[in-house]
Amino acid sequence: MTTLVTGAAGFIGHALADRLLARGERVIGIDSFVPYYAPQLKEDRVADLRGRHGDRFTLLRTDFADWDALQAALAPHDFARIAHLGAQPGVRYSIDHPRAYAHANLAGHLNMLEVARARGVPMVYASSSSVYGGNAALPFRVEDRTDRPVSLYAATKKADELMSETYAHLYRTPLTGLRFFTVYGPWGRPDMAVWLFTDAIMAGRPIQLFNGGDMRRDFTFIDDIVAGVVACLDHPPPDDGREKPGGSVAPHRLYNIGNNRSEELTRLVDVIEQACGRKAVREYRPMQPGDVRDTYADISAIAQDLGFAPTTTLDEGIPRFVQWFRDRSEATL
Numbered sequence: 001m002t003t004l005v006t007g008a009a010g011f012i013g014h015a016l017a018d019r020l021l022a023r024g025e026r027v028i029g030i031d032s033f034v035p036y037y038a039p040q041l042k043e044d045r046v047a048d049l050r051g052r053h054g055d056r057f058t059l060l061r062t063d064f065a066d067w068d069a070l071q072a073a074l075a076p077h078d079f080a081r082i083a084h085l086g087a088q089p090g091v092r093y094s095i096d097h098p099r100a101y102a103h104a105n106l107a108g109h110l111n112m113l114e115v116a117r118a119r120g121v122p123m124v125y126a127s128s129s130s131v132y133g134g135n136a137a138l139p140f141r142v143e144d145r146t147d148r149p150v151s152l153y154a155a156t157k158k159a160d161e162l163m164s165e166t167y168a169h170l171y172r173t174p175l176t177g178l179r180f181f182t183v184y185g186p187w188g189r190p191d192m193a194v195w196l197f198t199d200a201i202m203a204g205r206p207i208q209l210f211n212g213g214d215m216r217r218d219f220t221f222i223d224d225i226v227a228g229v230v231a232c233l234d235h236p237p238p239d240d241g242r243e244k245p246g247g248s249v250a251p252h253r254l255y256n257i258g259n260n261r262s263e264e265l266t267r268l269v270d271v272i273e274q275a276c277g278r279k280a281v282r283e284y285r286p287m288q289p290g291d292v293r294d295t296y297a298d299i300s301a302i303a304q305d306l307g308f309a310p311t312t313t314l315d316e317g318i319p320r321f322v323q324w325f326r327d328r329s330e331a332t333l
Helices: 011-022 039-056 067-074 098-119 152-171 193-203 222-234 265-276 300-306 314-331
Strands: 002-006 026-031 057-061 081-084 123-128 175-180 206-210 252-257 281-285
Touching: 002 011, 002 098, 011 026, 011 039, 011 222, 026 039, 039 057, 067 098, 081 098, 081 222, 098 123, 098 152, 123 152, 123 222, 152 175, 152 252, 175 222, 193 206, 193 265, 193 314, 206 265, 222 252, 222 300, 252 300, 265 314
Parallel strands: 002 026, 002 081, 026 057, 081 123, 123 175, 175 252, 206 281
Antiparallel strands: none
């Protein structure tokens, strides 16, 4: 079995590729190494995959939003399914860099839909919990309204879901959209809170807590996220005319993937402090534009359909990240 994974040098893409390769499969990865954060981290993830899995991992340094380049890169390769995880991430970055999101998240997603349609293969793609916007009812259910995004990033992810529904309806392409909830863990992203807080605490720098620290997130460990993605890859939605999670009667479904618990941001800091053995210097700031106060995933749909059940609590996952962070910091000195 060969899987095409976009964003393979990214956080979730690297972890998914590693899991598939460990099962004895082959992975064709696509990544353009956009410098949203230090490209060296992406290079190191690729080196990790190659070092442990050899030539069963193939990397294509290609921008999947460039249709001609994508076609040329994929022409020599066969694959049975697609995990489309590549995107331009970041809620706050989208406020000042809107065209990056139109390029990667809109044009890029359309290109991958075209690849899935032309190859006749199913695709799992990354959406986001951000599509729920400022919804007040918790936990977020896949049936909830998602037509009031509060950031351009969220709007592009909602647009991806709508485009996918159209392709599933017109071409019967099996598609699964996954609304990820605040993913963290080893090899994570340096722009996200767990990394930022750990780095600052270890260095003795202040950390910033927005909305006066009155925020909650459904923090989800990377291993649990990957387990959900693999389950969706292994079980594409049937074209049976029945309504799927998210409301589609085409072979298109939407799932939340989270830890199914919403944690106070201040508790996250407490757990990181304990793992680091140091206290944080806390600075309280107002709410940032485009951000939301609370996220909390209702995972009943994917639990019922695919048996998804996260197993890693914040108290277990944070020390694993902090140890990885220490090891990496020492290795780069």
